[in-house]
Amino acid sequence: MSDSAGLINANFADAHPVLTSAQAVVAANRCYFCYDAPCVEACPTGIDVPGFIRGIATGNIAGAAKTILQENIFGGACARVCPTEILCERACVRTAEMGKPVEIGALQRVATDWQMAQGVQPFTRAPATGKHIAVIGAGPAGLSCAHALSLRGHEATVFDAKPKPGGLNEYGIAAYKMAGDFAAREVEFLLSIGGIKMQYEKRLGETILLADLRDRFDAVFLALGLAGVNRLRIAGEELSGVRDAVDFIAELRQAADKTSVKIGPRVVVIGGGNTAIDAATQAKLLGAEEVTMLYRRGPEHMSATKDEQEWAQTNGVNIRFWAAPLRIEQTGSALEVVTEQNVFTADTVLKAVGQVFVGEGPALESGRIKVEGYQTSLPGVFAGGDCTHGMDLTVHAVQDGKMAARAIDKFLGF
Amino acid sequence: MADLSSTFAGIRTKNPFWLASAPPTDKAYNVERAFRAGWGGVVWKTLGEDPPVVNVSSRYGAISYGGTRVAGFNNIELITDRPLELNLQEITEVKRRWPDRAMVVSLMVPCNEESWKAILRRVESTGADGVELNFGCPHGMSERGMGAAVGQVPEYVEMVTRWCKQHTRMPVIVKLTPNVTDILQAAAAAKNGGADAVSLINTIMSICAVDLDLMSPTPVVDGKGTHGGYCGPAVKPIALRMVAEIARDRALSGLPISGIGGISTWRDAAEFIALGAGNVQICTAAMTHGFKIVEDMVSGLSNWMDEKGYAALRDFQGAAVPNFVHWDDLNLNYKSIARIDQSLCIKCGKCYAACEDTSHQSIAALRDNGARTYEIIDDECVGCNLCAHVCPVDDCITMISLPTEKPYRTWKDHENNPSSPDFVHG
Numbered sequence: 001m002s003d004s005a006g007l008i009n010a011n012f013a014d015a016h017p018v019l020t021s022a023q024a025v026v027a028a029n030r031c032y033f034c035y036d037a038p039c040v041e042a043c044p045t046g047i048d049v050p051g052f053i054r055g056i057a058t059g060n061i062a063g064a065a066k067t068i069l070q071e072n073i074f075g076g077a078c079a080r081v082c083p084t085e086i087l088c089e090r091a092c093v094r095t096a097e098m099g100k101p102v103e104i105g106a107l108q109r110v111a112t113d114w115q116m117a118q119g120v121q122p123f124t125r126a127p128a129t130g131k132h133i134a135v136i137g138a139g140p141a142g143l144s145c146a147h148a149l150s151l152r153g154h155e156a157t158v159f160d161a162k163p164k165p166g167g168l169n170e171y172g173i174a175a176y177k178m179a180g181d182f183a184a185r186e187v188e189f190l191l192s193i194g195g196i197k198m199q200y201e202k203r204l205g206e207t208i209l210l211a212d213l214r215d216r217f218d219a220v221f222l223a224l225g226l227a228g229v230n231r232l233r234i235a236g237e238e239l240s241g242v243r244d245a246v247d248f249i250a251e252l253r254q255a256a257d258k259t260s261v262k263i264g265p266r267v268v269v270i271g272g273g274n275t276a277i278d279a280a281t282q283a284k285l286l287g288a289e290e291v292t293m294l295y296r297r298g299p300e301h302m303s304a305t306k307d308e309q310e311w312a313q314t315n316g317v318n319i320r321f322w323a324a325p326l327r328i329e330q331t332g333s334a335l336e337v338v339t340e341q342n343v344f345t346a347d348t349v350l351k352a353v354g355q356v357f358v359g360e361g362p363a364l365e366s367g368r369i370k371v372e373g374y375q376t377s378l379p380g381v382f383a384g385g386d387c388t389h390g391m392d393l394t395v396h397a398v399q400d401g402k403m404a405a406r407a408i409d410k411f412l413g414f
Numbered sequence: 415m416a417d418l419s420s421t422f423a424g425i426r427t428k429n430p431f432w433l434a435s436a437p438p439t440d441k442a443y444n445v446e447r448a449f450r451a452g453w454g455g456v457v458w459k460t461l462g463e464d465p466p467v468v469n470v471s472s473r474y475g476a477i478s479y480g481g482t483r484v485a486g487f488n489n490i491e492l493i494t495d496r497p498l499e500l501n502l503q504e505i506t507e508v509k510r511r512w513p514d515r516a517m518v519v520s521l522m523v524p525c526n527e528e529s530w531k532a533i534l535r536r537v538e539s540t541g542a543d544g545v546e547l548n549f550g551c552p553h554g555m556s557e558r559g560m561g562a563a564v565g566q567v568p569e570y571v572e573m574v575t576r577w578c579k580q581h582t583r584m585p586v587i588v589k590l591t592p593n594v595t596d597i598l599q600a601a602a603a604a605k606n607g608g609a610d611a612v613s614l615i616n617t618i619m620s621i622c623a624v625d626l627d628l629m630s631p632t633p634v635v636d637g638k639g640t641h642g643g644y645c646g647p648a649v650k651p652i653a654l655r656m657v658a659e660i661a662r663d664r665a666l667s668g669l670p671i672s673g674i675g676g677i678s679t680w681r682d683a684a685e686f687i688a689l690g691a692g693n694v695q696i697c698t699a700a701m702t703h704g705f706k707i708v709e710d711m712v713s714g715l716s717n718w719m720d721e722k723g724y725a726a727l728r729d730f731q732g733a734a735v736p737n738f739v740h741w742d743d744l745n746l747n748y749k750s751i752a753r754i755d756q757s758l759c760i761k762c763g764k765c766y767a768a769c770e771d772t773s774h775q776s777i778a779a780l781r782d783n784g785a786r787t788y789e790i791i792d793d794e795c796v797g798c799n800l801c802a803h804v805c806p807v808d809d810c811i812t813m814i815s816l817p818t819e820k821p822y823r824t825w826k827d828h829e830n831n832p833s834s835p836d837f838v839h840g
C-alpha cells in the first residue's frame with residue numbers, strides 16, 4: 001500500500017476511540033444517579049443507564065456490562081452508532097443543567113468493549129424447550145431476537161441473503177463508526193451464547209420459502225430490513241456514475257484497502273438522512289476534493305441529526321439546502337446535477353433518498369409488513385425491524401427483536 | 415483592603431495562614447519555598463531527642479470520593495527523622511532570613527522535666543518565635559509514651575505544659591489530640607499548666623482503606639498496615655466542633671486557639687475563625703496542591719472580609735460562637751420547610767428518592783403530560799434539609815422559615831420533658 005493510500009485508510013479508523021479508564025471514571029462521576037432517570041426512558045431498549053454508569057464509577061465493570069447487554073445485546077454497536085444526542089444524552093439532566101450531558105454512549109462502549117474482550121457472555125441459557133424458530137435476516141433485529149430466544153431455551157436458525165451476518169452493521173454504516181471488524185466480532189460474541197445456527201446466502205422467496213419454514217419451524221421471525229432503494233424519478237438517473245449510496249457504503253465497508261473504491265474528485269450526494277451523511281463524509285475521507293450534499297428542504301427537516309450534519313461539515317462536506325435535483329446530464333466524462341438555482345458537476349452521484357421494503361408473504365400496510373404486537377397476518381409469523389413500520393435506528397431494531405422474542409415465547413405457550 | 419495580620423499567642427504574622435507541623439515543614443528547603451509562596455508562618459516538623467526516629471517506607475493513605483482525590487488523608491510517619499542539630503541550624507538560618515514570618519517549633523520528648531528543659535534551651539537559641547507541644551501524634555510515638563499518650567491524660571498535659579512555661583520565655587502552644595472523649599479536659603489542663611494557646615486538632619486514629627488484594631490496611635508496609643492519623647477535608651467538621659467547644663467554654667475564655675483540621679480554602683479558614691480560632695494551620699491542602707494555594711486563601715479571605723465590611727480578623731473572630739448552643743437551647747417552635755424552584759429543577763429526582771426512601775415521604779413525584787415535576791408536600795415536610803443537600807443544583811431547593819406566633823421554646827421548658835416545670839403528665 002502506498003503512503004497516500006495508508007493515509008486515506010487511516011481516515012476510516014475509529015472516529016471516536018474508547019475512553020481511557022481515567023476518562024471513564026471522570027465521565028461516570030458526572031452522572032447524578034437520577035431517580036426515574038429520563039435517560040432510561042429515552043433509550044429505546046430501556047437500558048438502566050444510571051445503574052450501569054455507577055458500575056463504571058465504582059469499578060464494577062462486569063456489572064455495568066451485564067446491565068447494558070441484558071436490555072440490548074448490541075450494546076457495543078449502539079454505543080458507536082446511536083444518535084445519543086437525540087436520545088439518552090438529550091434527556092440527561094446534565095443537558096438541562098449545563099448543556100453538557102454525561103457521555104452515556106462513550107461510557108456504554110467502555111463497558112461493552114470490556115465484556116467483549118473477556119470473550120464470554122454474562123448470560124446462561126434457560127433449560128432447552130425443544131422449540132425451534134426460524135429467523136430471516138441476520139441484522140440487529142434478527143440476531144437480537146435469536147439471542148433472546150436462545151436465552152429462553154429455544155433454538156434458532158438464522159437465514160440471511162448476504163454472505164456475512166450483521167445486516168446494516170456489517171454493510172450499511174460508515175466505516176469510522178464501526179471500525180475494523182467490530183461488527184463481525186460483535187456477532188461472534190452474540191452467537192457465543194449457543195443455540196443459534198447461521199445459514200448464509202439464503203434469500204426468502206428464492207432459496208428458502210416462507211411456507212416451507214412455517215412447516216419446519218415452531219415460529220418464524222421476519223427481520224428482512226429494506227432491500228430496495230427509492231428512485232429519484234428524474235432524468236439521468238440511469239447514467240453511468242450515478243449509484244446508490246448504500247452500495248457505495250457497503251463496498252467501502254467490505255474493502256480491505258479503501259482506495260480500491262473509485263469515486264473521482266467531485267462527488268454529489270442526493271439526500272438528507274444518515275445514509276447521505278455517511279456516504280458524503282466517507283467520500284470526503286476517501287480523498288474526493290469536492291463533496292456536495294443536495295437536500296431538497298432545510299436543515300431542520302433533515303432526518304440526519306444536527307450533530308451528524310456538523311460532523312459532515314467538519315469533514316469538509318458542503319451541504320446545500322433547498323436544492324432539489326431536477327435532472328442529471330452527461331457532459332463529456334462528467335455528470336451535471338441541475339437544480340433550480342445551480343448546476344453541480346460531479347464524477348460520481350450518490351443517491352440516498354430512502355430505502356423501501358421488498359418482499360411478499362404476510363399482509364403489508366403502506367409498503368411494510370403489517371404487525372400487531374410483532375404478530376403478522378400469518379399465524380406463527382412475526383416481524384420486526386425496518387421491514388415493519390416504526391423508528392429506523394439500530395437501537396429500535398434491537399428492541400424489536402427483543403420484544404418479538406417475548407411475543408414468540410408467549411405464542412409458544414411459555 | 416482588609417487587614418489580615420494576626421497576632422497569635424504574641425506572635426505577629428502578616429496573615430493567619432500557617433503551615434502545620436508535618437512533612438511540608440521538615441526542612442529549610444520546603445519552609446523557604448513556603449515563605450516565598452506567601453505563608454504567614456510555619457510550625458516546624460516535630461523535633462525529638464537524638465538518635466532520630468526511623469520512618470517506614472509507604473507512609474500515606476487517602477480516600478478518593480466521587481473522583482475527588484484526597485478527600486481524606488492519613489499518615490503513619492513519625493516526627494522528624496533528621497538529627498536535632500541539623501534541624502536547629504536550619505531553623506536558625508531560616509528565621510534569620512525571614513524575620514517577619516512565624517517560626518514555631520514543634521517538640522516531643524520523653525515525659526521528664528530534664529528532657530523538656532534541655533530541648534527548650536536549644537530551641538530558644540535558634541531565635542524561634544514559639545514552641546508547640548506535640549501531645550497529639552496518635553501513632554508510633556504514643557506507643558513510646560509520647561504524643562497522644564500524653565495528650566490523652568490531662569494531668570500529664572498540665573504537668574508538661576508547666577515545665578515548659580518554667581523553662582522558656584517563648585510562647586507555649588499546646589497541640590491537642592482529638593482522640594479523647596472530652597476535649598475540654600485537655601484544653602483546661604493546658605490552660606492550668608500556663609499554656610499561651612492551644613492548637614487543634616491533631617490527627618484522628620484511623621485505617622484509611624483495606625487493600626483487598628493484599629488483605630492489608632493501607633498504607634501497606636511489606637504486606638502489613640497500622641493505624642494512622644486521619645486528616646484532610648473529611649475531618650473539618652470534627653475539628654470545627656472541638657474548636658467551638660473550647661471557644662464557648664467560660665472557664666477557658668480568652669485561651670487563644672489555632673484552628674487545624676481539613677482547612678483547604680479561605681472559606682474553611684473563615685469558618686474556623688468565626689468559631690473562635692485566632693489563626694489556622696494547614697497541611698493536607700498544601701500536600702495535595704502545593705504551597706501556591708495560600709494565594710487564593712489570602713485574596714479570598716480578604717475579598718470576603720471587604721464584602722462583609724470586616725476590617726480586621728478580630729471583627730468576626732468568634733462571631734459564630736454565641737450561636738453554637740447546646741441542643742436543648744434550640745427553639746422547638748421553629749419550623750422550616752423545603753421549597754423547590756421549578757425554574758431551576760433539572761428533574762433528576764434525587765430529592766424524591768432521598769425523601770421517599772429514607773425520610774418523610776414529603777415530596778410528590780408527578781407527571782404532567784409526561785413531564786416530571788417534583789413538589790414538596792408542605793404538611794409532611796419536617797424541614798430536615800436532606801433534599802436541599804442532595805439536590806445538585808445550587809439554590810434549586812431552599813429551606814424557608816414559616817412564620818409562627820409561638821414563643822421561643824426549648825426542650826428545657828417543653829411540656830414533654832419530665833424535668834421541665836411545664837411537664838404535662840400523660
